[in-house]
Amino acid sequence: MAFNIPAEVGMPVAEVDTPCLLVDMDALDRNIAALADFARSHDVRLRPHAKSHKSPDIAARQFDHGAVGLCCQTVSEAEAMVAGGARDVLVSNEVVAPRMIGRLAALALKARVLVCVDDASNVTVLEEASAAAGSRIEVLVEIDVGAGRCGIAPGDPACELAHRIADSSHLRFAGLQAYHGPAQHIQDHTARGAAIDNAIALTRDTVDRLAIHGLHCEIVAGAGTGSFDLEAASGLYNELQCGSYIFMDADYAGVRGVDGGALPFEHSLFLQTRVISKTRSGRAVCDAGLKSHSVDSGLPTVFDCDGVRYTGASDEHGQLDDPQDRLALGKTLRLVPGHCDPTVNMHDWLVAYRKDRVVALWPIAARGMSL
Template identity: 50%
Template sequence: MKSTPEHAAIGLRADQIDTPAAVIDLDAMERNIQRMAAFARQNQVRWRPHAKMHKSAAIALLLEQAGACGHCVQKTSEAEALAAGGVRDLFISNEVIAPAKLLRVARLAARLAADGGRLAIAVDSPEGIARLAGAMDAAGSDAGIDVLVEIDVGQGRCGVPPGPEAVALARAVAARPRLRFAGLHAYQGGAQHLRATAERRAAIAHAVHAAAGTRALIEAAGLPVPLVTGAGTGTLAHEATSGVYDELQAGSFLFMDADYAANEPDTTQPAFEHALFIKTQVISTHPTHAVCDAGHKSHAIDSGLPLVHGLAPAHALHYANGGDEHGILHAAGPQARLPALGQTLWLIPGHCDPTVNLHDRLLGVRGGLEHGVVERVIGVDARGALT
């Protein structure tokens, strides 16, 4: 249940925002968008950011205005939520197997096509192709759907091995009248948080080799491969300059998070700023620690605990696990002082994607976290979109 109307936050000073709250620094976010758009143009690659990160149709449309060709999602319900908000070019970069979901996919493909849009989906099995084709037939639309064969280029998750199995799947897709073989999905997610730049570069070199070899085999079999898509925020420079990848799926660049901040910087790609924060307030103080009101119900911890933002190194605070409702703050060094009762702080979440999924709305502040004002309230349209 939402405690206040969404419009009520517009015009609030940043220091008036109730806690805990998910806050976007709009200026930082827009600088990140500009850097990403310029990078894609410079390298002549398409840019299809992952909307599972922000889950917002308004943000998706903002990214498209800056040059994004469309968006990736991971779930059928995410695609439906963004389509309802006006997004018209979507790629479900995941396998969908359940018949009921596939019928939803087929109906969404028809609705988007009728409105001049497009839906694509990934497959990695003959059975998945057969079920998708059956759902398209059952939906009765001749609009069709773009299908990308997913290959495992090192993630160890979904996807067939690069090589002959992918050729067989491409042929199977092309043989179905309502399915269009649209290329290869080759995302190396495991490389995104390898800490050393050299490690990330090596992992993507392997992915590039696998994608290039598979594309050559499919083309030798007589099928054009219009697209190789993949890449994430941690490695996008290597895919963009590979000569093999045509499209970048990076999404976390928009907000960044503490986990990405732990990577060794790569000077070959843009430097993105933190733009998503959790505002929190100190609610209890003690000689050895302070307690804030942002626990795990306000930020995800799967990729580690948040960082306390904006403090000089000598005055840094360490955030420790306090449970669902609380964070425990310790002085990180001998010169650091614990915050006072009632003091507000800004946290950088460990992982932006699931953190966003914990909130109904994001408050967009213009003018910085210290002196800014809430300019936008952005709905998290695909919150809880798990199916």
């Protein structure tokens, strides 16, 4: 809403209204370039996940660095990203509601649209909707490679479903979705590698069986910010779907790379907050609570104020341990959110800055697009 824009271009970052999401554009640009360079040098395509940023402005920067398209997680998110300029969108999820399938088929008149399925009855409804809309939806069979969430069993069940798609005149079988979500957050690289190795083996077996039946997988897709190096090295996966790498949250900061060090990305997303009460020694209260960041993966870390810790959240308040009483009333500080995706989904604006000045305001166009 017009009266809730948290900043103006040119203003000092410390004066931006709070609570507010800030994006360090230099760090963001380095993150985008780092994964783009990796993908190029490993001869895999990059289809970043828009569920992390929900921002056409950030998507445009990813396209500028060679991204072939976007992943989205819902139809309404895909609509928002197409409205913002995307021409090739994979809904990396099942779409089951009839009204939303209708919207998906309509969207396929405006952009290349792909979707995942794990059930034959869903193929029938997609087929009818595409026929009615006069569009063609491309379809990936989602296989469960260990995540235990969506996805049909790899191997023969997946092949049978792929045939069902390939036999449809209004759909196109485009390959496999083989993403292992929980593995992304396994901190130890070796343990994470074991989970992904298993995912790769299951995927390879399915790809091979499909080939025997004459079905080629144009797309073998998966991988996230925690595991992309492993899928890229497989020689099997050809599209990476990383999302969080652009921002890096506190949870991913604990995920170790191959050498035991950090992942090759920097924190670029911060929640700026302000001290709104300082009535006790050793403690302070800020304005960042459960309505401005998600605590599902742990509390945020304090980025720019040594010795201060964020210790608890209520709806509109955060508790800060301030043992040295460094926090005066009104002081702003920056938090690294515990989990970037659901945090971004609470905000309408990303305030982009370089050094200490606001340089752009980016609408989070797909905020709340959960349908």
